[in-house]
Amino acid sequence: MIGLGLRLAVAGGREAAARLVVVAAAVALGTGLLLATLAGINATKTQNLRYAWLNTGIAEYTTTPRAGVDPAWWLIRGDRFRGQELGRIDVAATGPAAPVPAGIPALPGPGEFYASPALHDLLRTVPADELGDRFPGREVGVIGDAALPSPDSLLVVVGQSPETLATQPFAQQVTAVLTTDPAGCMRCIIGLDNTMFTVSLSVIAAALIFPVLIFIGTATRLSAARREQRFAAMRLVGATPRQITVLATVESTVAAVAGTLLGFGVFFAARPGLAEIPFTGATFFPSDLVLTAVNVAAVAVGIPLGAAVAARLALRRVRISPLGVTRRATPKPPRAWRLIPLVAGVAELAYFVGRRPETTDGQTAAYLIGAVLMLAGLVLAGPWLTMRVARLVADRAQRPAALIAGRRLADDPMAAFRAVSGLVVALFVMTAASGAITSFVAERARPAGDSVAATSLTQAFWPERLAEGAEPPTVADIPAGLSAVPGVQAVLTVRENDRQVAQNMADPSGPGLISCADLARAPGFGSCPPGAQVVSVWQDLIGPRDPGVTPAETIWPASTVTDLDSRRLLSVVVQTDGSDAAKERVRTLLATMDPFGEPPASDAEHQASSTLTLVQFQRLADVVILASLPIAGCSLAVSVIAGLTDRKRPFSVLRLTGVRIRMLRSVVGLETAVPLLVVAAVAIGAGLLAASLFLRAQLDYPLHGLGAGYYAMVGGGLVASLGIIAATLPLLRRITGPETARNE
Amino acid sequence: MIEARDVKLSFGETPALRGATLAVAEGEILAVMGPSGSGKSTLLHCLAGILVPDAGEVQFAGQRIDTLDEGARSALRRDRFGFVFQFGQLVPELTAVENVALPLLLAGTKRRAAVAEASAWFDRLDLDGLQQRRSGELSGGQAQRVALARGLVSRPKVLFADEPTGSLDSLTGEHVMDLLVSSAREQGTTVVVVTHEARVAAYADREVIVRDGKVTTAVLT
Ligand SMILES: Nc1ncnc2c1ncn2[C@@H]1O[C@H](COP(=O)(O)OP(=O)(O)O)[C@@H](O)[C@H]1O
Ligand SMILES: [Mg+2]
Numbered sequence: 001m002i003g004l005g006l007r008l009a010v011a012g013g014r015e016a017a018a019r020l021v022v023v024a025a026a027v028a029l030g031t032g033l034l035l036a037t038l039a040g041i042n043a044t045k046t047q048n049l050r051y052a053w054l055n056t057g058i059a060e061y062t063t064t065p066r067a068g069v070d071p072a073w074w075l076i077r078g079d080r081f082r083g084q085e086l087g088r089i090d091v092a093a094t095g096p097a098a099p100v101p102a103g104i105p106a107l108p109g110p111g112e113f114y115a116s117p118a119l120h121d122l123l124r125t126v127p128a129d130e131l132g133d134r135f136p137g138r139e140v141g142v143i144g145d146a147a148l149p150s151p152d153s154l155l156v157v158v159g160q161s162p163e164t165l166a167t168q169p170f171a172q173q174v175t176a177v178l179t180t181d182p183a184g185c186m187r188c189i190i191g192l193d194n195t196m197f198t199v200s201l202s203v204i205a206a207a208l209i210f211p212v213l214i215f216i217g218t219a220t221r222l223s224a225a226r227r228e229q230r231f232a233a234m235r236l237v238g239a240t241p242r243q244i245t246v247l248a249t250v251e252s253t254v255a256a257v258a259g260t261l262l263g264f265g266v267f268f269a270a271r272p273g274l275a276e277i278p279f280t281g282a283t284f285f286p287s288d289l290v291l292t293a294v295n296v297a298a299v300a301v302g303i304p305l306g307a308a309v310a311a312r313l314a315l316r317r318v319r320i321s322p323l324g325v326t327r328r329a330t331p332k333p334p335r336a337w338r339l340i341p342l343v344a345g346v347a348e349l350a351y352f353v354g355r356r357p358e359t360t361d362g363q364t365a366a367y368l369i370g371a372v373l374m375l376a377g378l379v380l381a382g383p384w385l386t387m388r389v390a391r392l393v394a395d396r397a398q399r400p401a402a403l404i405a406g407r408r409l410a411d412d413p414m415a416a417f418r419a420v421s422g423l424v425v426a427l428f429v430m431t432a433a434s435g436a437i438t439s440f441v442a443e444r445a446r447p448a449g450d451s452v453a454a455t456s457l458t459q460a461f462w463p464e465r466l467a468e469g470a471e472p473p474t475v476a477d478i479p480a481g482l483s484a485v486p487g488v489q490a491v492l493t494v495r496e497n498d499r500q501v502a503q504n505m506a507d508p509s510g511p512g513l514i515s516c517a518d519l520a521r522a523p524g525f526g527s528c529p530p531g532a533q534v535v536s537v538w539q540d541l542i543g544p545r546d547p548g549v550t551p552a553e554t555i556w557p558a559s560t561v562t563d564l565d566s567r568r569l570l571s572v573v574v575q576t577d578g579s580d581a582a583k584e585r586v587r588t589l590l591a592t593m594d595p596f597g598e599p600p601a602s603d604a605e606h607q608a609s610s611t612l613t614l615v616q617f618q619r620l621a622d623v624v625i626l627a628s629l630p631i632a633g634c635s636l637a638v639s640v641i642a643g644l645t646d647r648k649r650p651f652s653v654l655r656l657t658g659v660r661i662r663m664l665r666s667v668v669g670l671e672t673a674v675p676l677l678v679v680a681a682v683a684i685g686a687g688l689l690a691a692s693l694f695l696r697a698q699l700d701y702p703l704h705g706l707g708a709g710y711y712a713m714v715g716g717g718l719v720a721s722l723g724i725i726a727a728t729l730p731l732l733r734r735i736t737g738p739e740t741a742r743n744e
Numbered sequence: 745m746i747e748a749r750d751v752k753l754s755f756g757e758t759p760a761l762r763g764a765t766l767a768v769a770e771g772e773i774l775a776v777m778g779p780s781g782s783g784k785s786t787l788l789h790c791l792a793g794i795l796v797p798d799a800g801e802v803q804f805a806g807q808r809i810d811t812l813d814e815g816a817r818s819a820l821r822r823d824r825f826g827f828v829f830q831f832g833q834l835v836p837e838l839t840a841v842e843n844v845a846l847p848l849l850l851a852g853t854k855r856r857a858a859v860a861e862a863s864a865w866f867d868r869l870d871l872d873g874l875q876q877r878r879s880g881e882l883s884g885g886q887a888q889r890v891a892l893a894r895g896l897v898s899r900p901k902v903l904f905a906d907e908p909t910g911s912l913d914s915l916t917g918e919h920v921m922d923l924l925v926s927s928a929r930e931q932g933t934t935v936v937v938v939t940h941e942a943r944v945a946a947y948a949d950r951e952v953i954v955r956d957g958k959v960t961t962a963v964l965t
Contacts, residue, residue, distance in 0.1 A: 649831075663850065
């Protein structure tokens with residue numbers, strides 16, 4: 001029986017072969033996505049391990065004295081180059097037995113440094129006054145992959161003398177390099193939150209795999225009628241129901257095995273491209289996207305097994321008797337109760353607007369329940385909505401195409417909706433996430449662009465960062481070349497304020513002081529109240545401010561201080577024209593002025609770091625939308641073909657009687673485009689509603705319009721899936737050729 | 745009205761028509777008889793401008809139609825001809841009355857008017873009360889009568905029927921033929937009906953027999 005099943009599966013005619021190919025392709029797509037997710041989770045863990053050594057000196061374990069180990073002085077700071085973070089570690093060995101991180105042969109001596117490959121390349125192509133001059137000495141080697149979270153990581157290990165580093169308050173003596181997962185270390189600050197990435201990868205995978213499952217289901221139904229007739233014929237000649245089940249199972253399993261193998265191929269072929277997606281904020285090494293033996297075994301066995309089970313379940317719906325096929329159930333029209341969970345979900349979320357739960361757990365529960373209710377509600381309500389819209393179309397139709405299409409959708413809205421239900425899930429989840437993230441980022445982000453927040457760099461000399469008894473740089477230390485750098489518009493100095501002033505977000509007075517004469521030299525940083533000589537300001541002349549207030553609108557509070565010029569320097573603020581070259585030259589010059597200070601940065605750069613992962617997640621959400629729309633398009637295409645085969649005869653007769661193929665094309669187009677577009681609109685609307693309710697309840701933020709990128713993705717995805725549908729249309733001409741109308 | 749002269753047509757290696765010649769007069773009801781596989785359907789398809797012969801010519805109302813392009817022939821079929829086939833020609837999504845109204849809708853008639861005009865045929869063809877049924881809810885004879893109404897609703901010059909009673913029992917078949925003939929006469933429609941049943945051919949004014957791709961006999965009844 002299994003042999004016969006195999007023969008039928010492989011040589012069962014054109015339709016069987018087509019079904020086999022489509023199912024295998026769908027399984028391959030699903031397998032590829034699943035493997036990519038698993039590999040992504042593994043790669044995130046590997047990447048995190050490569051971040052571990054950057055937490056050396058932070059994790060307590062690395063600083064405890066050890067016998068036989070010469071401690072190394074260790075100072076880590078975050079610098080930047082053209083928008084990318086650059087990790088800088090200054091080290092000094094106190095003896096030959098000092099700990100050495102993986103990736104370099106030994107700690108560099110004074111006047112030496114090791115650069116990561118990406119930095120090494122930059123150093124050779126970028127003028128030294130923009131980058132190279134920040135690192136004293138010469139490059140003695142390239143940091144090995146074992147120490148690189150990502151092939152694009154910019155890292156530098158700079159050698160210093162122990163005496164120099166010993167005086168730096170933030171330098172530490174380390175006796176070991178951290179090698180364990182930073183997620184497991186309490187105080188670690190550099191690294192990834194593995195749980196968060198695993199959860200979001202899983203959500204993304206689910207949002208992608210659901211449409212694929214739907215696709216597989218639709219594909220299995222392809223020319224199911226023909227197959228069932230064949231089974232009925234076999235029952236007639238004496239096959240038992242058991243044997244029929246074996247036949248069906250063999251067929252699906254063959255497709256699933258082929259698809260699974262293909263899926264592994266797809267994954268390995270796509271791996272280099274996947275590695276380029278900076279999901280965690282940094283790209284991956286392709287070799288980090290690995291599968292464990294358990295992953296491979298689970299997928300290789302699980303998917304064919306799942307397909308076999310699915311085939312068995314699908315056959316339960318029909319009773320195949322020797323006299324033919326009877327459906328167990330004719331579709332009943334969906335009822336209005338299907339709207340209840342959706343309405344309940346919206347109501348639940350709306351209830352919490354203005355009544356935010358106190359605890360984090362309470363909040364999670366409140367929003368999660370609401371979101372899940374809405375999602376399930378959408379899937380439940382989909383067929384009902386499809387039916388209502390279809391009836392409306394059919395009732396209003398003047399043209400036959402709209403009438404036929406509307407009727408067909410209204411007759412079996414479940415089937416019509418099923419093909420696009422995967423899309424609903426993907427669009428809802430991703431729109432809600434994008435909506436929440438975009439608004440969150442927009443609310444947090446203070447005006448940047450070409451405002452001083454983006455164009456000015458601040459180098460601060462916080463008193464608490466200074467070494468014991470050391471003094472901050474003075475005005476005389478400011479490099480003479482700074483104001484001469486092309487693109488630099490003003491160099492402003494801020495002095496220390498008296499620190500008894502309460503300094504919090506609401507308090508506009510800051511830890512610094514500036515003369516009104518200076519402030520007036522550089523427009524864009526706010527102004528003095530009338531009559532003031534000196535005002536208290538923040539070190540970057542911007543400070544924490546309300547969203548919506550531009551730095552230029554700030555009016556700083558007057559200060560009564562008169563000894564401004566004799567006070568210590570708190571910061572230097574350099575206003576540039578915003579060009580990369582000017583900013584990087586300024587950064588390099590400031591670094592030479594205060595080689596162990598906090599590297600200078602703009603307000604916008606600080607912010608970009610804090611919203612980086614959110615922005616990355618959003619980009620991924622866009623990718624999900626872009627991918628799931630064509631998958632939904634494939635499901636639709638398959639149901640187009642099924643719908644065509646169903647009506648082969650009446651359609652060919654219509655063509656014989658002179659009906660233009662254009663009319664039949666619009667029937668098919670309407671039957672697919674209407675559910676696709678209606679469902680996309682409803683899912684997007686629901687996603688935005690969910691995001692808006694969440695933002696109102698939790699953060700009291702309004703919903704901001706989604707970015708052009710999101711709409712480009714949705715639009716592009718819709719066009720792609722409509723394209724896939726259009727690609728099936730030539731089939732219409734073939735299927736409805738005159739020979740079909742022959743009486744045989 | 746319609747004339748075929750020495751029409752030849754092969755499907756690949758299989759010759760279906762080997763020089764068929766036939767003329768149908770205006771208002772005439774012609775039966776095309778012959779054994780299965782003899783080329784009756786192919787001949788009908790050539791006469792109706794569905795297929796283009798390899799050789800020979802086909803004229804409708806004194807004009808050659810085998811030289812027209814596909815678009816012009818489609819338009820001709822749509823505007824001048826009506827069709828009834830053996831089975832399965834009703835669009836399953838539409839009700840019976842909408843199926844009948846379909847040619848009118850395609851020609852641009854408003855839905856309400858088209859449905860009203862189609863309804864008139866239900867009375868004439870003993871189909872009263874079945875207007876709102878779907879094709880799956882009709883018996884074979886009812887479905888054929890609905891198809892007949894659809895073939896006649898736009899008042900074609902010629903009605904082509906290919907085995908219109910082929911899948912019906914003899915009593916139902918006779919009923920359908922009765923209605924076909926009486927409606928056609930009433931409207932003055934020319935009819936070409938393909939059949940292999942002598943009983944059906946008896947309704948015609950004249951019959952021809954197709955054998956091996958040639959119109960061989962013409963018998964007056
Ligand atoms: N589309 C086709 N492809 C190949 N052969 C065909 C096709 N249509 C008809 N034939 C062949 O042409 C011959 C005549 O067919 P047809 O006109 O359908 O016969 P009839 O209607 O008298 O039964 C037959 O031998 C048939 O097999
Ligand atoms: Mg025939």
